[in-house]
Amino acid sequence: MLDNLIIFVLAAFVGFEVISKVPQTLHTPLMSGSNAISGITIVGALVVAGMVGGTWSKWLGLVALIAATINVVGGFLVTDRMLQMFKTRAQRAQTSEKQEVSEPAAMS
């Protein structure tokens, strides 16, 4: 128990250090991404639902598993979808050039 508490406190400090430096622009992806990470309960769900146990623990675990998987898969995918939209001026210019090149080709 004490070991776990130590791990918890140290991890919280690491979290504060790492996340304090995330810029405002990325706060929404930070939320949805960290949210997906909190879906790590998926591991707990697999352990309790998949192991030997009574009917109750199996079904509770299975519902937990589904909820956690929604959280994990949805969270990471939506974060990815958001992050791929963030572009600099230079990157945006590049992509629009590519489009301009490809558009006449598509028309002909």
Added chain:
Amino acid sequence: MKTTLIDLTYLLAAALFILGLKRLQSPKTARGGNQLAALGMLLAVVATLFLHRIVTPVEMIAGLVIGGSIGAVLARRVEMTAMPELVAAFNGFGGLASALVATAEVARYLIPEKPTAAIAALLPAVEQVPFDAVQAITVVLSVLIGLVTFAGSFVAFGKLGGYITGNPVLFPGMRLLTLLVTLGALVSIGFVVAGADAFPAVADPVVWGIVALSGLALVLGVLLVIPIGGADMPVVVSLLNSYSGLAAAATGFVLDNTALIVSGALVGASGLILTRIMCEAMNRSLLNVLLGGFGGEAGDGAAVAAAEGKTVHEATVEDAAILLAYANKVIIVPGYGMAVAQAQHQVRELADLLQERGVEVKYAIHPVAGRMPGHMNVLLAEANVPYDQLYEMDEINDEFATADIALVVGANDVVNPAARYDKNSPIYGMPILNVDQARTVLVLKRSLRPGYSGIENELFYLPNTRMLFGDARESLMKLIGEIKNL
């Protein structure tokens, strides 16, 4: 050996989470960071599936497939404007999962028949741990935080999505009820902890204690979020994010699982940081936000009465187009109104047009603009606005004085100059964007109705302010058409 291997995989996963979050410090590396974190999660799941001697693999795979498909569909289909709701909902699922895992762990002690020798041999060491008071505390914490997160997140989901009113919901005796429910929850926690030593031989106090606690936690989650109004949602969503992490960590204590504890602590910290940033940006304490009842839609009558004797300078589309087209520098200030009108694409189109004419265009983003941290940034990114054109409040506030036009699109309280000096104003002391210092302020707004705080915005009556009434999106389209003809 196998347990060691699992633990090492969990350690690797935790390291990948930290590295992934670290890469979120820059938009350039952020996408890779998210993928790194996802890889960590995949490793943790696969290790658990293969190495943890799962007895019912078929059900497990089925659960993963069902949950995964639902999550994937939600993530693909969601509109960027609906992102706050979706994040709230995902939060809720995470909290629910944590609470259920803790409950299932308790239920596991209730197997009447002894497991067969073959199965017993498979159980890792942790499973022989007797249920004691410490174990009970971790379980009740997990259930309490998890279910408060679940209920609170879905109320937030309803408010953000407009399924229930976004205004604060308060009724007489609400604080008292919240207090009673909290006390009830504490009593049930007492029952569970007191009954822990006799468990599972005497199961009733623990089982019914947890059942009662679950019900009360759900009610508490609703009561905590329902009095909080729409524009305070960035705080609520951040706080619930933090809770979902703490719930996962508590479940980690229950299962003695390091991966859960580390990740839970990371997410708990992340949510807490965002909560603090949001509160500071509104100059209000967390307690003040959580007590709720702030703001909401004020009656139109008050606004009209207060507005008497002051003149509003209304601009026509033609005036506004000329102002914009011949400016040297324009700073665009988006707010929640832009999200509601889905006007982010038109904003970008206007900005492009102005830039082609040689106008310098920048965006000023207030930290609590919108309904979740970073809401405006995501919408503008969706509309293909380069993020290096977006500036945070502190970076850009001095520049308004050198701007010809501050174009306010659907923002209100975050640009109200009263926050700087009017000590009687409910938003006094809130850091604001200094749009009034621009040579001309052009405000796109439906009406003079006050913003979320319910107070009138004197910005609209300043001599250098021009109001362009109408739906933000339509006004922008008209402006774009007009400027093209100049």
